[in-house]
Amino acid sequence: MRFLPVFLDLQAGSILLVGGGELVRAKLRLLLSAGAHIRWHATDGRHDVTGLDAVDAARIERAEGDPRTADLSGVIAILCAGAGDIGPAMSSRAKALGLPVNVMDDLQHSTFIFPAIVDRGDVVVAVGTGGASPVVARRVRERIEAVLPARIGDLASFIGRRRKAMHGRIPEFALRRRFWERIVDGPIGALVLAGRGDEAEAALKHIADPSAFAGAPAGRAEGRVTLVGAGPGDPDLLTVKALRALQDADVIFYDELVAPEILDRARRDAARVPVGRRVGKPGIGQDAINRLLIDAAKSGQRAVRLKGGDPFIFGRGGEEIEALRKADVAYSVIPGITAGLGAAAQSEVPLTFRNEALRITFLTAHKARDAETVDWSTLTDVKMTVVVYMGMTAAPSIRAGLLAAGRSPQTPVGVFARATRPDSQAVAGTLNELPALVQRIDSGPAILVIGDVVAHSTPWRDAGLDSLLSNFLVAAE
CATH class of the missing domain: 3.40.50.720 (NAD(P)-binding Rossmann-like Domain)
Structure with missing residues (x-):
C-alpha cells in the first residue's frame, strides 16, 4: 500500500x-x-x-x-x-x-x-489502486454500491447525533461499542434503513437500561472466546462468519501459520498476540495459551483464537475448549477449510473417487517417532486415501512403514506445500520416491496425500506419469 x-x-x-x-x-x-x-x-x-x-x-x-x-x-x-x-x-x-x-x-x-468514491452522506467509501488502474477501482466501487443500503448514511447520522448522550449512560468503552453494534445489527438499525426514523427514535428511547441491552446487566462487558479456522492460507477462503468474528474481536491470538493477509482482514484496532510455534522452534505452550484465552474473556474482551486450517483437525481446539469449559468461559467454534482439503482442491486431487477411493484417513507425523507409532497395517487398503499433516521430516519413516505393511511402492503420492497461497508448490510421484519428492519442496508447511487418487491430480499429469499408473494397475490385477 x-x-x-x-x-x-x-x-x-x-x-x-x-x-x-x-x-x-x-x-x-x-x-x-x-x-x-x-x-x-x-x-x-x-x-x-x-x-x-x-x-x-x-x-x-x-x-x-x-x-x-x-x-x-x-x-x-x-x-x-x-x-x-x-x-x-x-x-x-x-x-x-x-x-x-x-x-x-x-x-x-x-x-x-x-479514489473511486461511494458517497452515502456520512458514510463514504474510497477505493484506490495506487493510481495503477482507475477502471478497476471503479468496478470495485460499482460492486460496493450494489450491496450498500441506500440509507446507510442515514444510519450513521442517526447514531452520530446520539452518541454523546448515550456514552454518558454507558461509561465502559467495550460495552458502548457492543451497544451500538446491537443497534446497527438489530431492529432499530433496520427501521432507519427502511426510512422509518421516527419509529427508530422511539425504540431507542424505550431502552431503559443500555448496559442490559448490550448484554451485560451488571454494567460490564461479557467476554467470550471464538475459535476460528483461518483456512489453508488464501484469505478469500475465510468463511463469512470467520470474517465477522475477526471484525468483532478485541484481541486475536494467532498461530504462526496464519498468513498476514488473513490478519489484515481483522479489525484494525484489535490487539494481535502471536502464540503459535513452528517445528524446531519453541512456543509458549498450550497451558499458557489456555490461560491467555481465559484471562482475556474474564476481563470482558471478545477473544479470537485464530488457527491455520480447522480448529478441530490437528489444531488442538478440543484441548482449548476443555480448558474454557473448566473456567466457565463462554465460547464458540467457527470451522475452517483444513489444509488437506485446500491442497486437494487446488491441485485437483479428488480425495474420494467412486469405486477407487472410498475412505479417507487424516493423520499427523511431524517427527520420525510420530510415524513409528502409527499402525501402518490399517492403512494398506488400496481404496483408502491417506492424508498426512506435518509429514515432511518423517517422510522416510512414512514410506518405510507403509512399504513394510504391504502398500505397493508404486502407489501414487503427492506433496503439496503452502497450499492455496501464491507461493504454493506441488510435486507427485510414487510412494517409493516420497523422500526424494519432499526434497524438491522449498519449505513447508506441506500435506502428503497417498493413494490412487493422486493420479488424477494436476502435478501427476504435468509430470507425465499416466503411463506409470497404467502399468501399476495392470500389475495389481
Whole structure:
C-alpha cells in the first residue's frame, strides 16, 4: 500500500484548482460536493460555471494571473487537472511548502490521488489502486454500491447525533461499542434503513437500561472466546462468519501459520498476540495459551483464537475448549477449510473417487517417532486415501512403514506445500520416491496425500506419469 487512504476536511481552507476544460469541471463538481471553497486558476482563461447552482458558484473564487507565483495563504491542497506543463511546476511549489498536491494522471508529481468514491452522506467509501488502474477501482466501487443500503448514511447520522448522550449512560468503552453494534445489527438499525426514523427514535428511547441491552446487566462487558479456522492460507477462503468474528474481536491470538493477509482482514484496532510455534522452534505452550484465552474473556474482551486450517483437525481446539469449559468461559467454534482439503482442491486431487477411493484417513507425523507409532497395517487398503499433516521430516519413516505393511511402492503420492497461497508448490510421484519428492519442496508447511487418487491430480499429469499408473494397475490385477 503506497497511498494511505485519509479523509481531508475541505472546509478547513481553500483548494487551489489549476486547469481548464471538462477535466477541471469534473473536479469542480467533486470538490463542491464535499463543501470545498475553491480558488480556481483557469489555464484556458474560461471560468465557466454553467450548470452550477448559485450556492456552489459562490464558493468558487475566480483567480487571475500565473498560479506559479500566486499567493498560497489559506490553501490546504493543490489540484491540477488539464493544466499541461503548469502541473509539474505547481507540484514542485507545493512540495516545497509541504502542501498536498495532485497532478491528474501524473503519479510522479502527486502526493495524493483521488479514489473511486461511494458517497452515502456520512458514510463514504474510497477505493484506490495506487493510481495503477482507475477502471478497476471503479468496478470495485460499482460492486460496493450494489450491496450498500441506500440509507446507510442515514444510519450513521442517526447514531452520530446520539452518541454523546448515550456514552454518558454507558461509561465502559467495550460495552458502548457492543451497544451500538446491537443497534446497527438489530431492529432499530433496520427501521432507519427502511426510512422509518421516527419509529427508530422511539425504540431507542424505550431502552431503559443500555448496559442490559448490550448484554451485560451488571454494567460490564461479557467476554467470550471464538475459535476460528483461518483456512489453508488464501484469505478469500475465510468463511463469512470467520470474517465477522475477526471484525468483532478485541484481541486475536494467532498461530504462526496464519498468513498476514488473513490478519489484515481483522479489525484494525484489535490487539494481535502471536502464540503459535513452528517445528524446531519453541512456543509458549498450550497451558499458557489456555490461560491467555481465559484471562482475556474474564476481563470482558471478545477473544479470537485464530488457527491455520480447522480448529478441530490437528489444531488442538478440543484441548482449548476443555480448558474454557473448566473456567466457565463462554465460547464458540467457527470451522475452517483444513489444509488437506485446500491442497486437494487446488491441485485437483479428488480425495474420494467412486469405486477407487472410498475412505479417507487424516493423520499427523511431524517427527520420525510420530510415524513409528502409527499402525501402518490399517492403512494398506488400496481404496483408502491417506492424508498426512506435518509429514515432511518423517517422510522416510512414512514410506518405510507403509512399504513394510504391504502398500505397493508404486502407489501414487503427492506433496503439496503452502497450499492455496501464491507461493504454493506441488510435486507427485510414487510412494517409493516420497523422500526424494519432499526434497524438491522449498519449505513447508506441506500435506502428503497417498493413494490412487493422486493420479488424477494436476502435478501427476504435468509430470507425465499416466503411463506409470497404467502399468501399476495392470500389475495389481
